[in-house]
Amino acid sequence: xxxxxxxxxxxxxxxxxxxxxxxxxxxxxxxxxxxxxxxxxxxxxxxxxxxxxxxxxxxxxxxxxxxxxxxxxxxxxxxxxxxxxxxxxxxxxxxxxxxxxxxxxxxxxxxxxxxxxxxxxxxxxxxxxxxxxxxxxxxxxxxxxxxxxxxxxxxxxxxxxxxxxxxxxxxxxxxxxxxxxxxxxxxxxxxxxxxxxxxxxxxxxxxxxxxxxxxxxxxxxxxxxxxxxxxxxxxxxxxxxxxxxxxxxxxxxxxxxxxxxxxxxxxxxxxxxxxxxxxxxxxxxxxxxxxxxxxxxxxxxxxxxxxxxxxxxxxxxxxxxxxxxxxxxxxxxxxxxxxxxxxxxxxxxxxxxxxxxxxxxxxxxxxxxxxxxxxxxxxxxxxxxxxxxxxxxxxxxxxxxxxxxxxxxxxxxxxxxxxxxxxxxxxxxxxxxxxxxxxxxxxxxxxxxxxxxxxxxxxxxxxxxxxxxxxxxxxxxxxxxxxxxxxxxxxxxxxxxxxxxxxxxxxxxxxxxxxxxxxxxxxxxxxxxxxxxxxxxxxxxxxxxxxxxxxxxxxxxxxxxxxxxxxxxxxxxxxxxxxxxxxxxxxxxxxxxxxxxxxxxxxxxxxxxxxxxxxxxxxxxxxxxxx
Numbered sequence: 001x002x003x004x005x006x007x008x009x010x011x012x013x014x015x016x017x018x019x020x021x022x023x024x025x026x027x028x029x030x031x032x033x034x035x036x037x038x039x040x041x042x043x044x045x046x047x048x049x050x051x052x053x054x055x056x057x058x059x060x061x062x063x064x065x066x067x068x069x070x071x072x073x074x075x076x077x078x079x080x081x082x083x084x085x086x087x088x089x090x091x092x093x094x095x096x097x098x099x100x101x102x103x104x105x106x107x108x109x110x111x112x113x114x115x116x117x118x119x120x121x122x123x124x125x126x127x128x129x130x131x132x133x134x135x136x137x138x139x140x141x142x143x144x145x146x147x148x149x150x151x152x153x154x155x156x157x158x159x160x161x162x163x164x165x166x167x168x169x170x171x172x173x174x175x176x177x178x179x180x181x182x183x184x185x186x187x188x189x190x191x192x193x194x195x196x197x198x199x200x201x202x203x204x205x206x207x208x209x210x211x212x213x214x215x216x217x218x219x220x221x222x223x224x225x226x227x228x229x230x231x232x233x234x235x236x237x238x239x240x241x242x243x244x245x246x247x248x249x250x251x252x253x254x255x256x257x258x259x260x261x262x263x264x265x266x267x268x269x270x271x272x273x274x275x276x277x278x279x280x281x282x283x284x285x286x287x288x289x290x291x292x293x294x295x296x297x298x299x300x301x302x303x304x305x306x307x308x309x310x311x312x313x314x315x316x317x318x319x320x321x322x323x324x325x326x327x328x329x330x331x332x333x334x335x336x337x338x339x340x341x342x343x344x345x346x347x348x349x350x351x352x353x354x355x356x357x358x359x360x361x362x363x364x365x366x367x368x369x370x371x372x373x374x375x376x377x378x379x380x381x382x383x384x385x386x387x388x389x390x391x392x393x394x395x396x397x398x399x400x401x402x403x404x405x406x407x408x409x410x411x412x413x414x415x416x417x418x419x420x421x422x423x424x425x426x427x428x429x430x431x432x433x434x435x436x437x438x439x440x441x442x443x444x445x446x447x448x449x450x451x452x453x454x455x456x457x458x459x460x461x462x463x464x465x466x467x468x469x470x471x472x473x474x475x476x477x478x479x480x481x482x483x484x485x486x487x488x489x490x491x492x493x494x495x496x497x498x499x500x501x502x503x504x505x506x507x508x509x510x511x512x513x514x515x516x517x518x519x520x521x522x523x524x525x526x527x528x529x530x531x532x533x534x535x536x537x538x539x540x541x542x543x544x545x546x547x548x549x550x551x552x553x554x555x556x557x558x559x560x561x562x563x564x565x566x567x568x569x570x571x572x573x574x575x576x577x578x579x580x581x582x583x584x585x586x587x588x589x590x591x592x593x594x595x596x597x598x599x600x601x602x603x604x605x606x607x608x609x610x611x612x613x614x615x616x617x618x619x620x621x622x623x624x625x626x627x
Contacts, residue, residue, distance in 0.1 A: 035103070035131040035151040037370060037379065038140050039329055039339055044456050045372075047379050047399030047411045049075070049134040049465045049495065055155075058127060060543065060552065062580050062594040062619065064168065064176065064197070066119050066127075072539025072556030074495040074510040075134040075148070079532050080120075081609040082204025085229025085259045088120040091533050093134055093469065094491035094516030095147030099419050099444070101137070103151040104275045105237075105251050107295035110144070112319045112347035115422040118299060121255055121273040122152065123233040125166065125178035125195040129153040134495070135467065136417035136448045139381040139397040142343065142364045146417035146446045146471065154235045154253055157182035157189040163624045164193075170594075170617030172226075173200040180235075190238040198230040205262035207608045218608025219262040227260040250278040266303035266314045274298040287331045297321040317351040335372030341365075347423070355427040356439070360388040362420075377401035385418075389426075390443050393418050407456040417446040425475055425483045438483045446471045462498040467491075470519070476565070489530060490519040504544055511538040518565065528567045532606065534558035536573075543580075552580035563607040574603035592619040 033050045034040045043050050051074060063069040067088045071078045077091040089097045098115030101108065110117040130152050137145040161183045168176045180193030204227040207218020232255070239249035253275040260268050277295030284290070298321075303314040327341030343366070348359040366383035379399040386392050397415035404410065421441040428437040452465040474487035493514040500507045514537075516530040529535065536559035543552040557575030562568070576597045584590045593616075600614040 033131050033133070035149055036133045036137075037339075037368065037381075038327065038341075039337070039368075039370070041370070044409065044454075045377055045401065047377060047401045047413050048137075048450065049452060049463065051132040051134075051497070053130040053132075055128050058124060059621065060550070060580070060582065061541075061554070062578075062582075062592055062617070063124060064170075064174070064617065066122050066124055068596075069124060069130075070119075072510065072537055072558070073132070074497050074512050075493075075514075076132070076512075077514070077534050077537055077558065079605040080611065081606050082227060082261065083202045083229075083610070083612050084199050085120050085201070085231065085257060086204055086227070086261060086609075089116065089532070090119060090150075092147035092150075093467065093493055094489075094514045094530065094533050095469070095471070098422065099144060099146040099417075099471075101141055101143075101145040101149045103149065104253060104297075105154055105277060105295075106151070106279070106293060107275050107277045107297055108144075108321055108323055108345065109273075109275060109297045109299070110321070111299055111422075112321060112349050113317065113423045113428075115144070115419075115424075118271075118273055121231070121257055121271060123178075123195050123197065123231055123255055125176075125197075126154050126193055126233055126235045126253060126255075127152055128155045134465070135413060135450050136395075136397065136415040136446060136469075138395040138417035138446075139383045139415055140366055140368065142345075142362065142383060142385045142395075143387075143418060143420045143443070146419055146444065146448075146469070154237060154251065155180060155182070155191050155193045156237065157184040157191040159184055161624075163622070165622040166619055168617055168619040171615035172202060172612070174198075174615075174617060188238070188240040191236070193235045195233045196231070199228060200226045201228040201260065202226060202610055202612055203262075204260075205609055207262065209264070219264075221262050221264045221267075223262040223267065225262075227262060229257065229259050231255055231257040245283050247281050247283075248278070249281075252276045260306070266305050268304040268306045268311060270302045270304070272298070272300040288329070290326070290328050292324075292326045294322075294324045296323070315352045317353065318349070320348045320350075322346045322348075337370045338367070339370075340367040349423050353429055355423055355429065357389075357427050358423070362387045375403040375405075377403075379413075387420055387443075390420055393443060407461075409454050409456070411450070411452040411454070413448075413450045413452075415448050417448065419444040421475060421483070434480065436481050436483070441475060441483060442473050442485050444471055444473050444475060459501040460499055462496070464494070464496050466494045486520060486523075488519040489516060491516040491530075506541075506543045508541040509539070512536065525565050525567075528565060529562055531562055531565050534561040534573065548584040550580075550582040550584075552582070554578040554580070561605075569607055571604055571607060574601055576601050576603075588622055588624050590621045590623075592621060593617070594619075 031043050032040050033043050036046045036048050036050050067078050070076050075093050079089040081087040092100045102117035133149045137149045163181045165179045176197035178195035182191035203224055205219035208222055209216035209220045235253045237251040241247045255273045257271045275297050279293045282290045299319045302316045304311040323345045325343040329339045331337045343364040346361040364385040368381035371378040382396045384394045395416045399413035401411045420443050426439050448469040450467040454463040469491040471489040473485045474489050475483050476487035478484050495512050497510045516533045518525045518528045539556040541554050555577045559573040561571050578596045581593045596615045603611055
């Protein structure tokens with residue numbers, strides 16, 4: 001990255017202005033979201049389904065990967081190709097990974113070539129908070145937000161000087177350590193965190209290849225070995241109040257990994273995931289504020305073929321996303337707010353593979369109204385994106401909420417979305433075996449409707465949401481593996497979540513039903529389930545404290561799924577159980593132990609790719625109080 005961009009980043013300020021309020025002086029954020037509307041609102045007042053996972057929940061879960069933390073949660077279905085660090089796909093409400101927008105501290109991440117966010121590369125020890133918004137948000141964020149938006153906030157600074165340390169050892173020779181500190185004064189704050197994680201892994205793929213008959217499956221190679229993973233990361237965030245009304249912030253997340261897998265042309269990769277951004281915020285008054293942000297996501301992957309201790313270079317791919325935005329928020333009457341802004345984005349691809357077109361930009365203009373009228377809540381937004389390749393595209397959203405009293409709330413939301421084709425879809429270079437691209441592709445378009453009812457109380461809450469999404473111009477592959485715009489999909493589903501605090505027990509339950517169907521009447525796959533999506537999934541977390549001792553159980557699972565569009569390859573459903581123990585040695589030190597998949601269940605979420613069996617881990621954790 002050039003020095004000039006660092007200077008610009010620190011001088012201006014971060015991408016996607018809605019995160020501004022969440023990064024100011026710390027407050028009780030458990031019941032506040034900034035992702036659903038790009039402004040801070042109470043979760044109870046959101047007209048779209050929202051879920052928040054905070055740092056305390058992450059620590060208590062003892063999850064050592066993002067996929068482990070997210071599995072089984074409402075509306076989410078996780079696919080993984082062989083354990084820690086291996087390719088992980090996220091399906092939200094039946095949509096694909098490339099139809100879900102993922103932000104890190106307000107910066108868009110995801111490969112411009114494949115469109116998939118690299119969930120497996122994001123270190124969980126660097127995460128402070130995760131906000132999950134289910135349903136289309138293209139009217140606020142543009143392309144990719146068809147299924148929903150996930151925003152990850154990295155470690156922030158609390159009040160005063162604080163330090164943390166975590167050391168973990170576990171099965172498959174897992175070893176990891178993370179450490180950091182933060183300090184917040186009257187005008188400035190800083191947070192720094194570093195982490196290291198390594199595992200010998202499991203045999204990722206049980207595939208095979210017979211050279212005599214050219215028969216093969218899975219990864220089309222015979223490599224019954226352990227496929228390890230290593231990740232080294234650092235995250236730094238800081239800010240300073242320049243005046244009483246003007247503040248400047250900046251952040252950098254850098255994660256470098258080495259991943260081993262089973263393959264023929266390459267079986268190792270060195271990856272770098274970098275997110276950098278800065279933000280300048282001017283608060284004129286309680287009624288008006290202006291935020292300007294810039295950001296960059298740089299994703300680099302170098303492929304190697306390793307054999308007998310030697311590595312030979314195969315290829316490199318560098319995907320870069322630059323973003324900038326300006327947003328103004330105007331409170332023109334009590335409970336009445338208008339937000340408007342401009343987003344700019346440029347995607348660029350470089351590497352050993354030459355694309356016919358290797359860059360494109362997009363400019364989006366949006367406006368949003370939020371109103372509160374007693375028991376009534378109204379939210380409306382509209383956005384127009386001018387894409388260099390696909391021209392103008394307009395999306396909108398309209399939401400309504402009504403509070404009945406006694407914590408009951410009814411919500412309804414309708415919205416449209418779109419997703420621009422990726423560089424792989426459009427321009428993947430031809431090879432001697434054929435051309436697997438289509439430069440004539442059009443953006444995918446969606447229409448969604450969500451109806452929800454919820455009740456919130458001090459010691460318990462529950463939510464129920466039912467939805468339907470129809471996607472037109474869905475990009476699929478024909479018999480020659482060439483992408484085309486013929487496909488249509490209809491996705492219907494429902495989600496139920498609940499929380500109860502009773503007799504010292506904390507109980508969190510979530511269940512999802514999704515019916516994602518191919519909806520092309522003329523196709524042989526009509527009414528088939530879309531591949532790799534389970535129709536049912538769920539998760540139950542139960543925790544109980546006995547003085548300094550805390551016990552917990554997590555049960556998660558899903559129903560069967562099909563690995564192909566023809567629905568001929570069926571993967572059985574599965575369920576796993578994790579048992580957790582935590583002992584507070586004193587106010588700062590704690591010892592944690594976890595047994596994952598205690599019944600040693602064998603299962604796959606992608607055909608031919610293994611998942612870990614029973615695993616154990618032990619963690620020593622230190623969290624200081626503010627000085």
